[in-house]
Amino acid sequence: MPALSPTMEEGTLSKWLVSEGDNIKAGDIIAEIETDKATMEIEAVDEGILSKILVPGGSQNVSVNSVIAHLTNNIEDSNNQTQEKKNNISPEDNNVTYKPSQNENDFANYSEPQKTENFISVREALRDAIAEEMRKDDRVFLMGEEVAEYQGAYKVSQGLLDEFGSKRVIDTPITEHGFAGIGVGAAFRGLKPIVEFMTFNFAMQAIDHIVNSAAKTLYMSGGSVSVPIVFRGPNGAASRVAAQHSQNYASWYSQIPGLKVVAPYSASDAKGLLKSSILDPNPIVFLENELLYGEKFSIQEDKETYIPIGKAKKIVEGNDVTIIAYSISVKFAIEAADYLLQNHGVNCEVIDLRTLSPLDEETVLDSLKKTNRVVVVEEGWSICGIASEISALIMERGFDDLDAPVIRVTGKNVPMPYAANLEKLALPCVDEIVKAVKAVSYI
């Protein structure tokens, strides 16, 4: 099973396009594989005879690197010594190449995601939020690179073109500064744009319109021109995409008066907060996380919930230490809290900020009053970060409640390295949170 995207761990072998015994030539399309991002056709580079299919078509959750078939060089070989087809195929390998499917019908059979046991992925939650708000208000439209015909670079907008048509689900050229500005102009005129950045790394090209045109116009116009717009997309580190594609922009946008900044962790928060963001009359920067797209969370079905912007959420109740986090860092905070309870009897309270601007200062300070110890976790850099802001807030408004200095567990202040071991070192991890909690607890 080839790895076909940086974040793919398993995939669905949708169907074989060849049968056992077929003579395969280099370039033949042999199978269709559905990854976490798209459905792709796999081409053979080696030639030979497909002697045995080990993983039948329709198999789900096939792990990357597992053997899916045997390919032999000639008929004589096929009976005795079989040459195992190389399986750890990546796009760079010469053995098998891949290409995104050009077939428009790939998604024709798309149906509502299976919500077994009321579990839903963050990706589906975001899509559902957009679809629900688009059904309610004709002024809402989605614009960005590959949002329509490609069904979303990360599949978030899957199925939306079919339902809403090309007038409201709009593919743009690769022109971030341009389409961000067009989105803001459309919002001036009364539409409610959702502008998707393939990732927020590319929004740096557009940041002038986010900051100067979207955030400041209400103020500069004395309240007469509002900008109801959502800028959304994945933010922060993905996996092995190195420095230019792995930056957390949370503190950049949170510094701007006139912007609201949302960064959810769970699927239900992603959905409820995106719905609120689309409804909100202000410009919103909605920071998603690529690694969370595929994570499933329980969600209350058939219930439309608007989660208020500006409210943090207590994920784990505890009395000893408060761990504050947002986005993917919440996951590590929960794991650390669990470990500390099991192994050290330390009862941590985990707070998911959910919104970074405006910050829910009261929830932070209330928890501090109870625990008197705080660790802040942030995937982004420590310098001038959200964790730094929380630390300053606590010093200014909660100094008397502190029994230990606040500790920040953050991304290291380096450009994101490519090498797997270095990337791991650059990011905050559970172990570092555990150590920080122990330090503020003096254990």
Add this chain to the structure above:
Amino acid sequence: MVDISKGLSVKNNNKLDYYYFMQLIRRFEEKAGQMYGMGLIGGFCHLYIGQEAVVVGAQSAISQDDAVITLYRDHGHMLVAGVHPKYVMAELAGKASGCSKGKGGSMHMFAKDKNFYGGHGIVGASTTLGTGIAFANKYLSNDQVTLAYFGDGSANQGQVHESYNMAALWSLPVIYIIENNQYAMGTSVSRSTKQKQLFKRGEAFGIPGSKVDGMSVLDVKKAIQKAVKHVKSGKGPYIIEAMTYRYRGHSMSDPAKYRSREEVKKIRSDSDPIQSFSDYLIDNKLTSEGELKDIDKEIKKIIADAALFAEESSEPESEELYKDILIEV
């Protein structure tokens, strides 16, 4: 005779109205320059003197439903949209009675109720934002046109070309008006680009365009009317390059070392848009010198009153500092 609160539109058939608004802008700007010198106006203040025919000609070619957006040389655009000079002057003076409550200043003025969308301080931004307004109008199927003004300086910005590309791709109802006053701050067009025919850059994107004498209000009006017809027929965007000239510096703090006094003097005497238009009106017996003098007198009073209004208005209350940052939900 002219209701300045209605501004200009294609309904203004009386050519005297064009004279009226050009003169209104000039006297307004002269007064603003004077008040700047007296310390009553601060910061950056970009005067429109010399370019009046462009905005007056263009505005009188569109209807009141059509949208307009520009950059920071925007006082004239506010006036022709029908915002009373006293609110514009009060904004320049940073007063609570200003059109942005004193929080925007010279470069950031808006009149959404009159379809004027600012007033933007970042060179080039009006093209993308204007293209977005046009996008919305097409989305809403409302037949409205957007005029997106920018200068020869903006023409070299990347986002202008990004706008051209998408406006053409999606056939958006937008007219790009390049107010080519020949100097981007202190850099002349010939020192900024090899292709000095700025409207021709549209060709690369499939956008037609033309050049017009921006010192002739009637020529500008005619050119914009032609562009409006093109855009309204669904053929997509159009570019008008209006050749004009600003008499004053880029802003009030411009030492103007990049051009000679003689150059400015020559244009003022040979091709001033107001002088040449008043000559035209008189030569064609459309008015008399007496009538023009009456208009001048009326405008002088309006501007004097506006200056007084601005001076006497109070500064914004301290509480205003924290208002209008976000809309309360």
